[in-house]
Amino acid sequence: MAHHHGGTAVKVASGTTRVALVGSPNSGKTTLFNALTGLRAKTGNYPGVTVARFEGSVRTTDGEIVLEDLPGTYSLDAISPDEQIVTQVLDGEDLSVATPDAVLVLLDATTLRRSLGLLAQVLQVGLPTAVVLTFGDELARRQGELDVPALQRALGVRVIPVVAGTRDDLGVLREELARPDSWQAPIVPPPVDSTELREWADSVLDTAGYRLPEADRRTARIDSVLLHPVWGTAVFFVTMFAFFQVIFTLAAPLQDLVQAGFDWLAGVIADNVHGPFGGFLSSALIGGVGSVLVFLPQIVLLFLMIAVLEGSGYLSRAAFLMDRIMARAGLEGRAFVALLSALACAIPGIMATRSLPSARDRIATMMAAPLMTCSARLTVYVLLVGLLVDPSTRFGPVGAQGLVMFCLYLGGALAAMGTAWLFKKFTGRHGPVLPFYMEMPSYRLPRARSVAVAVWDAAKGFLSKVGRIILVVTIVLWLLLNLPARGTSDFRAAGINPDDTTATSSYVLDHSFAADAGRAVEPVFEPLGFDWRINVGVLASLSAREVFVATLGQVAAADNPDSPTTALQQMQTPDGHGGERKLFDAPTTAALLTFFLFALQCMSTIGVMRRETGTWRWPAIAFGYMFALAWTMAFVVHSVVSAVA
Amino acid sequence: MSLVSEILAGRQLPAVEASQADADTSATSLAGLRVGDEAAVTGFAAAAPAATTRRLHDLGFAPGAPISVIRKAPLGDPIVFRVAGYEIALRREQAKLIRVDA
Structure with a gap:
């Protein structure tokens, strides 16, 4: 794949062009990917490792291309398996994974100074590159300034501003994606060494008339409450508690409806289809599959709330508040995110451990993740708690069923922490100490589309599980x-x-x-x-x-x-x-x-x-x-x- | 042309040897600053692992970069810094590795 080097444009047959999407976490990468590919994304794995690979076809103004959403990273100088993949995919000399024909680098306008470092590293690779600039609207709101045409001249590559998710901007982007072979690969890439990089970034930002955005006052105001030692901690527990109350109070009527429907259907079949086949239909199909399907409302609500918490930026705050407690278990704040994903299902939770640089942390988190209450346990809990606690029992405004459920979730979380601590202790010897850092993104309104995609994926996954494994069993x-x-x-x-x-x-x-x-x-x-x-x-x-x-x-x-x-x-x-x-x-x-x-x-x-x-x-x-x-x-x-x- | 990862891993960053008194009180590291303080990065502790300093550098903690301390978590750790126009949380352990001029 040496033909990618030397700054020459790559000629590829239309329809098979592959473009990789590179960007740091929180740069709006997934939002843009979802907006461009719609619901036509496919997930898979990279060969040899289990880092999830997201690919989707994008309709451009001239046929379709394949867009590959690489894991979010701050640097090509990789310290975790996830980041390693980004470096390997981009590097034409690394033959273990296919190199794309071109690269689309996503830069967050509010963190442009930092993001230029990543761009410089990507340009070192020498692939045809274009830049997508996100959050220009937020930059303007926070009194920052940026001259996009000047930035484009300074960088020497195409810069396309988008407000991720709106159709007009995506039209321009779709035009550009139709001809990635016309994108530039700078003949002399920008430097990556500290001093020269700084000088280059200074001159680029200067040329582009960039003014750093002011600290986001809205975020500062919200953080002064949500990260307050007392109020913030209180809000965290109230949020988690409300989380479970919502799952129950909102889902209950929907569930009753589904349950009543299946009970009625089973009754009708039992009355009209006699013999073993009737029994099979009413007991096995309706009784079995139906009893699992009633949990769809709860799964949808669970994922809806996780998606909203993540999209708004609160999840990073929760990890920040939890870091000291995670440290008690020998883990770090990022492991909290893995454990929180395990609330949906242990499998994404275990897969999320790949963002942890330390192998020992990965093992300890993997051993702990299955103890977190997953959505499959939720179905069992709902049934058993329903048998154990009368739904009308209340303690003041709090339903007893929700309270028991909260305790079960808390029990799972505590057991997970204890387990992580034990495994951390017994897996012995210190590995290299890798840095812990976590970006605190500005609070943003979660995009309806991203939330919808997350919920849709969850519902689809659940239904296909019901359709395959559960139906067969x-x-x-x-x-x-x-x-x-x-x-x-x-x-x-x-x-x-x-x-x-x-x-x-x-x-x-x-x-x-x-x-x-x-x-x-x-x-x-x-x-x-x-x-x-x-x-x-x-x-x-x-x-x-x-x-x-x-x-x-x-x-x-x-x-x-x-x-x-x-x-x-x-x-x-x-x-x-x-x-x-x-x-x-x-x-x-x-x-x-x-x-x-x-x-x-x-x-x-x-x-x-x-x-x-x-x-x-x-x-x-x-x-x-x-x-x-x-x-x-x-x-x-x-x-x-x-x-x- | 060698692999990009090799070029990046070969980057050298300035190491600042702290005096004994500074090392004990962490007065000239980011960890020694109070909420509201501002300072500029001068380099990294000589004892810091190279991969760690390169990542901190890529996150914006580059020599010369102005930093301000935004807030500390309820138990004083981790600490949120504002650097290069955004906010990022570091544990004290990492903050200690970053030398500042204050």
């Missing part, structure tokens, strides 16, 4: 719960009236393959109050935690297809003293919640951990310690609640 489970097949003679032999559907289906369930598996592990889970039905759910949930809900949905639907939720509440089990108790009594439900809080019931997480660490050792350790922790804590909770109740 649900079908397999239904077979295991209903096989071996029983006929009229079996029921007669067991003394059951073959016309009594409730009795026959509970007989089939009791003697199914799944029941055998559930009973086989009974000695392990019996001290926690779990019976074989819960065990089946726990075993099945290894594929994905939501499956637990789907399994109970199926088991309950077999009992009472018209209202599986009521069936769960009324389910009975032998109490060990010759009598019967409610299966989901307080000690068992609390123990189950605790078990799910700690256990690594997720194959995908194990797979990602294997991929990220390159060995089975860490996923094995993670699964082992989390299971031991989960069992022990669930046993303690079961004993305590039994004693109290």
Whole structure:
């Protein structure tokens, strides 16, 4: 790929042109990428590493080109695997990854002095380059000044100002993207050594009549409250607490609606389609998949709030406030962002550890991330908290269900911190000490489009997971719960009236393959109050935690297809003293919640951990310690609640 | 032409040897400043790892750059600085590596 060097323009066939998007974090890079590519972006991985690769096709005024969104970086002098990729992609002499035909460098007008350093480094590479200038509007608002045509002359490359997201500016950009082969690659690139770089930047900024923006007064005013030692800390906890209250109060009516719809559908099918196929439709498909789909409103709300917090700039403030506490666990503020992503799902959380330069920090954060309450656990929690706490119980203005949920999230977070601390301690020897720094961006109104894309991606991911893994597991489970097949003679032999559907289906369930598996592990889970039905759910949930809900949905639907939720509440089990108790009594439900809080019931997480660490050792350790922790804590909770109740 | 990463890794930044008294009180480092103080960067502590100083340099803490201290976190660490027209938080540990003229 040496033909990229020497400042010559690259001739490429139209339609296959690849342009890389380079910029620092917070420069509006993702917003611009989303605006240019719409929802046609594809994600993948770079060869050999698991740094996520975002590519999308962009409609230019002359056909389509491929735009590659490189990870955000402040420098090509890489200190983390993420940044290493940017350097490798741009460097034509590095043959491990494909070099793009041209580079689009995103410069934030409010941080132009710093950003010129990155631009100088990119220009060293010698690829045809154009500059996109963002946040010019904010520069003007903060009394900064910049003459864009003069900047273009001083830099010697095309400069296109955009207010990311508005269509007029993007029109100009789309025109430029149609002919990246006409972009310049300076024959003599700017210097990168400290003194010469400073002189070059000074002369460029001088020529462009640049005046540094004043400190953003709005941001300063907001920060004086949000980062105040007392008020800021209070606001942080209130924000986190409100977060969970919102998920519940706003999602509840929507969920009820979805649930009612599925219950009705299951009832209709059970009434009209008879025989095993009707049972399959109403229990496996509607009961199983439906019981997971009701959580879509909550997933959407969760991601909506994370996207808004991130887009507004508050997430950096939260990391700033949390840094000292993270330091207690031997981690840094950026690990907080990884752990916060793990609230959505452990997988992006584990993948986010790639922004951590230290290998030890990465391992410790990876071991901790699966303890953060992910959205899959949320589905299990909602079901179990619903069984444990009456929705009308309130403490003043605070709903008891939301309170329990807050405690579960807090428990997960504390366990994650403790784990990180332990692993940091035991993984021994000091690696190189890498710097911690975190930009505090100005508060900005989150772009509706970016928020919408984040929510859409989450909903799509959740639905495709339901569509693939959960649907398959649900079908397999239904077979295991209903096989071996029983006929009229079996029921007669067991003394059951073959016309009594409730009795026959509970007989089939009791003697199914799944029941055998559930009973086989009974000695392990019996001290926690779990019976074989819960065990089946726990075993099945290894594929994905939501499956637990789907399994109970199926088991309950077999009992009472018209209202599986009521069936769960009324389910009975032998109490060990010759009598019967409610299966989901307080000690068992609390123990189950605790078990799910700690256990690594997720194959995908194990797979990602294997991929990220390159060995089975860490996923094995993670699964082992989390299971031991989960069992022990669930046993303690079961004993305590039994004693109290 | 060698790899860009090699060119960048070969960059030399001025090391400023602190006197013993300064090293003890961190009086001439960014960590020794109070909220509201302003100073200009003179260089980096000689003991600082080269990769760290190069990154701090790329973040705007270049020799000659004016810095002001904006605020400290509730427990005094990390510290938010204003440099090159933007705000960035550093831990004391890193702030100590940056020598200033105040």
